[in-house]
Amino acid sequence: GQNIDQPTEMTATEGAIVQINCTYQTSGFNGLFWYQQHAGEAPTFLSYNVLDGLEEKGRFSSFLSRSKGYSYLLLKELQMKDSASYLCAVREAGYALNFGKGTSLLVTP
Amino acid sequence: GAGVSQSPSNKVTEKGKDVELRCDPISGHTALYWYRQRLGQGLEFLIYFQGNSAPDKSGLPSDRFSAERTGESVSTLTIQRTQQEDSAVYLCASSNDPQETQYFGPGTRLLVL
Numbered sequence: 001g002q003n004i005d006q007p008t009e010m011t012a013t014e015g016a017i018v019q020i021n022c023t024y025q026t027s028g029f030n031g032l033f034w035y036q037q038h039a040g041e042a043p044t045f046l047s048y049n050v051l052d053g054l055e056e057k058g059r060f061s062s063f064l065s066r067s068k069g070y071s072y073l074l075l076k077e078l079q080m081k082d083s084a085s086y087l088c089a090v091r092e093a094g095y096a097l098n099f100g101k102g103t104s105l106l107v108t109p
Numbered sequence: 110g111a112g113v114s115q116s117p118s119n120k121v122t123e124k125g126k127d128v129e130l131r132c133d134p135i136s137g138h139t140a141l142y143w144y145r146q147r148l149g150q151g152l153e154f155l156i157y158f159q160g161n162s163a164p165d166k167s168g169l170p171s172d173r174f175s176a177e178r179t180g181e182s183v184s185t186l187t188i189q190r191t192q193q194e195d196s197a198v199y200l201c202a203s204s205n206d207p208q209e210t211q212y213f214g215p216g217t218r219l220l221v222l
Contacts, residue, residue, distance in 0.1 A: 004151070033210070042113070042200070042213040043152075087152070095140065095207035096165065099151035 004100035006088050011106045012078055020073045020103045022088035033097060034062050034073045035087040043087055046073070075105075083107045111135065113214035115201050121220045122191055130186045130217045134203030141184050142211060143176060146198040155199075158184060159207065191221045 003025045012018040024032070031050040035043035049055055049064035049071060061074040075082055085104050089097040114133045122128050134141050143155040154168040158178045169175070173191075178184040188195055198218050202211040 030208075035213075042215045045210050045212065048210060089152075094165075095157050095204075096142070096154040096168070097144075097152070097211060098154070099144075101149070101151040 004088055004090055004098060006086075006100040006103045008101070009104045009106070011108060012075075014078055014080060014107055014109055016078050017074065017076050018078060018105065020075075020086050020088075020105065022071045022073070022100060024069050024071075024088075024090050024100075026069075026090050026092045026098065028092035029066060029090065030093050031091040032062075032064055032071050033089045033091070034060075034071075035089065037085045037087055037102065039084075046086075078107050080107050080109070113201055113203055113212055115199075115214040115217050117217055118215065119218045119220075121222065123222055124193060125190055127187065127189045128191055128219065130188075130199050130219070132184045132186070132201030132203075132214060134182070134184070134201070135212060137181075138203035138205050138212075139181050140204045140207045140209075140211075141178060142202045142204075143184070143186050144200045144202065145170075146200060146216070148197070152200060155186070157207075188219075191219075193221050195219060196221045 006022045034046040037043040047062035054063045059076045064071045085102040087102045088100045116131045141158040144152040157165045161178045173189045176186045198216040200216045202213045204211045
């Protein structure tokens with residue numbers, strides 16, 4: 001079985017930095033993904049971690065610690081358009097992604 | 110290039126009716142996946158296709174659910190005798206390889222009355 005936990009909601013201010021945490025307990029591990037999903041739209045791929053450490057991509061960075069079953073997504077220089085749900089997903093083996101319930105981020109002026 | 114497309118975007122049906130949902134993957138993507146997203150829940154894996162074969166149907170919630178894929182192209186998810194608990198957004202994704210990133214379509218919002 002699998003258990004993937006992330007906060008339900010977060011609020012942050014435009015221009016600030018926010019960190020969205022994800023912890024997981026899965027029977028296997030073959031990569032962790034972060035997706036962004038605006039209301040009523042398709043999830044869009046943000047980042048992928050399979051080795052420990054930090055992956056940076058523009059304003060977005062993602063960190064993984066396999067020994068701790070922990071990841072975070074870091075969003076810098078927040079913009080209003082960053083208001084969305086952020087989905088953490090673990091691929092245990094093969095192909096299927098196991099998703100957390102998502103974190104709804106609200107960016108305020 | 111074109112992304113994953115799904116149709117219809119919205120579907121309202123009566124309990125007991127059958128529905129068919131369609132997915133057009135990104136051209137050339139051999140792997141195709143169906144997920145379900147119920148209100149307030151994370152995405153649930155339903156089924157995976159490699160080419161036109163489905164090596165993993167473990168996520169299908171009941172025998173009312175079935176799916177097929179034509180070659181490395183269109184897939185249809187069929188729900189027979191729909192129930193109210195089937196109401197959800199059904200998302201399709203595709204990838205160039207099972208080990209690569211999955212790209213999602215916009216989903217079909219199904220409401221069973």
